[in-house]
Amino acid sequence: MTPTSQHQNGTAPRHVRVGIIGAGFGGLGTAIRLAQQGDDDFLIFERAADVGGTWWANTYPGCQCDIPSHLYSFSFAPNPNWSRTYPKQPELRDYLRTTAEKFGVYDRVRFESPVTAADWDDEAGVWRLTTPKGDYTADLLVAAPGPLSEPSIPDLPGLETFEGTVFHTARWNHDHDLTGRRVAVIGTGASAIQAVPEIQEVVEHLDVVQRTPPWVVPHRDRPITRAERFIYNKVPALQRLVRSSVYFARELLVPGLVYRPQIMKVVEKLARKHIADQVPDADLRRRVTPDYAIGCKRILPSNKWYPALGAGNVRLVTDAITEVRPDGYVTADGALHEVDTIIFATGFYVTDIPLANIVSGRGGTKLSDVWHRSPQAYRGTAVAGFPNLFLLVGPNVGLGHNSIVFMIEAQINYVLDALAQMRRRGAGTVEVRADALEAYNARLQSRMGRTVWNSGGCASWYLDAEGRNTTIWPDFTFRFWSETRRFDAAAYELAPVRTAAEPAVAVAS
Numbered sequence: 001m002t003p004t005s006q007h008q009n010g011t012a013p014r015h016v017r018v019g020i021i022g023a024g025f026g027g028l029g030t031a032i033r034l035a036q037q038g039d040d041d042f043l044i045f046e047r048a049a050d051v052g053g054t055w056w057a058n059t060y061p062g063c064q065c066d067i068p069s070h071l072y073s074f075s076f077a078p079n080p081n082w083s084r085t086y087p088k089q090p091e092l093r094d095y096l097r098t099t100a101e102k103f104g105v106y107d108r109v110r111f112e113s114p115v116t117a118a119d120w121d122d123e124a125g126v127w128r129l130t131t132p133k134g135d136y137t138a139d140l141l142v143a144a145p146g147p148l149s150e151p152s153i154p155d156l157p158g159l160e161t162f163e164g165t166v167f168h169t170a171r172w173n174h175d176h177d178l179t180g181r182r183v184a185v186i187g188t189g190a191s192a193i194q195a196v197p198e199i200q201e202v203v204e205h206l207d208v209v210q211r212t213p214p215w216v217v218p219h220r221d222r223p224i225t226r227a228e229r230f231i232y233n234k235v236p237a238l239q240r241l242v243r244s245s246v247y248f249a250r251e252l253l254v255p256g257l258v259y260r261p262q263i264m265k266v267v268e269k270l271a272r273k274h275i276a277d278q279v280p281d282a283d284l285r286r287r288v289t290p291d292y293a294i295g296c297k298r299i300l301p302s303n304k305w306y307p308a309l310g311a312g313n314v315r316l317v318t319d320a321i322t323e324v325r326p327d328g329y330v331t332a333d334g335a336l337h338e339v340d341t342i343i344f345a346t347g348f349y350v351t352d353i354p355l356a357n358i359v360s361g362r363g364g365t366k367l368s369d370v371w372h373r374s375p376q377a378y379r380g381t382a383v384a385g386f387p388n389l390f391l392l393v394g395p396n397v398g399l400g401h402n403s404i405v406f407m408i409e410a411q412i413n414y415v416l417d418a419l420a421q422m423r424r425r426g427a428g429t430v431e432v433r434a435d436a437l438e439a440y441n442a443r444l445q446s447r448m449g450r451t452v453w454n455s456g457g458c459a460s461w462y463l464d465a466e467g468r469n470t471t472i473w474p475d476f477t478f479r480f481w482s483e484t485r486r487f488d489a490a491a492y493e494l495a496p497v498r499t500a501a502e503p504a505v506a507v508a509s
């Protein structure tokens with residue numbers, strides 16, 4: 001790669017070969033791999049004040065990854081010193097920061113620099129990036145904003161009249177002491193089941209507002225002993241072995257999730273036993289037992305959720321909220337529930353990610369106008385009409401059962417091979433062909449019908465407004481890995497580097 005940055009007396013470069021949006025696992029991973037191969041002409045644009053992405057933004061009490069530590073980390077940066085089998089948010093945030101520093105990419109991050117517009121300039125063959133701290137151009141744009149980064153708060157009538165404190169789990173208000181408060185947590189997804197047991201212990205009263213009960217299984221989280229850590233430090237191969245066994249154990253869920261949902265009955269039995277063991281009250285047991293197939297929504301591990309719901313200061317509310325008033329909220333049965341704090345654990349914008357509103361491709365077409373809230377991409381990475389744009393954890397790359405870092409690393413391989421092939425072929429732009437994208441998605445969607453996500457009888461954020469699953473990868477993850485090992489140039493139009501005066505000419509692929 002020919003460095004095109006203009007490092008002038010330490011001032012930021014205005015043009016880079018690769019612009020990266022987001023300093024979470026995706027953005028940092030891309031940067032590190034570029035740096036490792038000597039391509040250092042890149043910058044990361046991050047809206048937050050530090051690296052970490054999800055693991056920087058989510059600081060709610062109890063925030064923890066529900067994928068084991070040894071697997072939920074970069075393959076090229078194992079951490080033999082994880083303190084728990086499932087990492088808590090501060091440790092993950094620190095891991096990402098330490099890794100960015102160790103691999104020398106930390107100072108390539110432009111903090112508090114959200115990209116507010118990314119426009120493809122067809123004349124110049126570059127992406128024009130607008131940030132509050134200056135404008136940039138980039139030959140290639142790697143967008144890794146995170147699929148779960150924009151909190152979604154339901155539009156409840158009267159919410160603006162509420163006189164207490166309101167916030168979302170992903171924007172936790174640490175200045176608001178919950179001790180002795182009357183609190184409502186709305187939502188019972190992955191974030192709620194981690195936060196509720198923590199805050200239940202300090203609040204005076206807690207309402208947990210449930211629309212759909214989650215399936216919850218026993219959690220195998222435990223501290224990793226000093227002896228284990230010592231061994232991982234001395235024998236790295238052992239840690240790799242643990243990582244692989246965790247990975248393959250998780251892949252064992254795929255046949256049930258994707259091919260034969262009946263297989264998931266085994267896991268459902270475990271979850272039902274968990275309810276029977278932890279919920280003595282028959283009425284509560286009935287109300288927390290889901291009526292859809294397990295796996296249809298993310299399966300949540302917790303040993304603390306049901307005991308928290310059964311605590312004396314907690315009430316499970318299952319009537320829908322109809323209105324918010326200055327002193328509380330009203331449910332469909334007409335009851336006013338007086339609270340002074342409302343915490344939304346209501347998830348994120350997923351199928352209508354805000355990034356799609358700020359990225360414009362050929363002819364100024366917005367990504368959101370192409371997707372119409374039903375995103376699709378080729379290999380979850382490329383979109384026709386958007387040259388030199390690579391999405392990380394784009395459509396249908398998400399997982400419920402295994403580590404997303406695995407998928408991210410697969411996509412990074414793909415992007416790096418695209419760059420290598422562009423260089424080899426003298427290409428200035430790559431753009432996926434519309435027919436390749438369409439055929440890829442037709443194939444992908446044809447497999448969705450029988451999956452538990454589509455057939456399990458639940459409504460989840462995996463499905464878009466039309467009921468299309470645009471979120472989850474419907475196969476073994478090693479298949480995604482093998483499909484993205486090489487950049488398949490035949491699915492793309494490649495054009496040489498050109499000047500404004502020259503028309504685009506295809507490069508032989």
Ligand code: N01
Pocket residue numbers: 064065066067148154169186187188189190191192209210211212298345346347348459460461
């Ligand atoms: O969000 P969610 P989350 N009225 O969308 C409810 C990842 N994650 O932040 O099920 C009432 O799962 C909604 O109800 P329903 C993980 O991938 C990972 O908890 O739609 N309720 C649901 O109960 C996860 O899947 C970790 O009927 C309303 C809840 O809000 C993803 O983040 C930890 C409502 C939203 O649940 C999102 O999790 C935490 C309304 N109007 C999160 N609107 C790890 O450990 C929504 N709800 C890796």
